[in-house]
Amino acid sequence: MNLRTASAVVGLMTAFSFAPLTLAADKPAKAQTCVGCHGPNGNSLVPTYPKLAGQHAAYLEQSLKDFRDGHRKNATMEPFAKGLTDEEIKALAEYYAAQSQS
Numbered sequence: 001m002n003l004r005t006a007s008a009v010v011g012l013m014t015a016f017s018f019a020p021l022t023l024a025a026d027k028p029a030k031a032q033t034c035v036g037c038h039g040p041n042g043n044s045l046v047p048t049y050p051k052l053a054g055q056h057a058a059y060l061e062q063s064l065k066d067f068r069d070g071h072r073k074n075a076t077m078e079p080f081a082k083g084l085t086d087e088e089i090k091a092l093a094e095y096y097a098a099q100s101q102s
């Protein structure tokens, strides 16, 4: 196998292993930390925790960035937004926006 073939094979393998992450309906790993307050699919059971299910992705994304960057203040929510990257926030926002509200 020459170098060009080898890198094509590696490229193909990479494309396949990352493919599931691009599906909007896939539950992001970070969503595990949100379940306790926002419910298993974004339908919070406790009224003091807002429902995330079915909200617009752009709104959820902006809210998370605002919590993370200190533009939106909430002592409960801020610690959970702090460690998130832009990519993780986008995935979480798309996941919750795709869930139906109950």
Ligand code: HEC
Residues within 6 Å of the ligand: 030, 031, 033, 034, 035, 036, 037, 038, 048, 049, 050, 051, 052, 055, 060, 061, 063, 064, 073, 074, 076, 077, 080, 081, 092
């Ligand atoms: C300990 C409970 C708790 C956990 C865990 C938690 N949140 Fe929250 N979240 C809240 C509360 C309380 C609010 C309402 C904050 C406010 O009033 O501004 C909130 C608000 C939000 C909002 C804004 C919703 C809106 O309608 O404006 C988003 C988006 C959000 N949380 C996403 C997440 C994500 C994603 C995670 C997991 C990474 C998470 N939260 C983990 C308690 C929690």
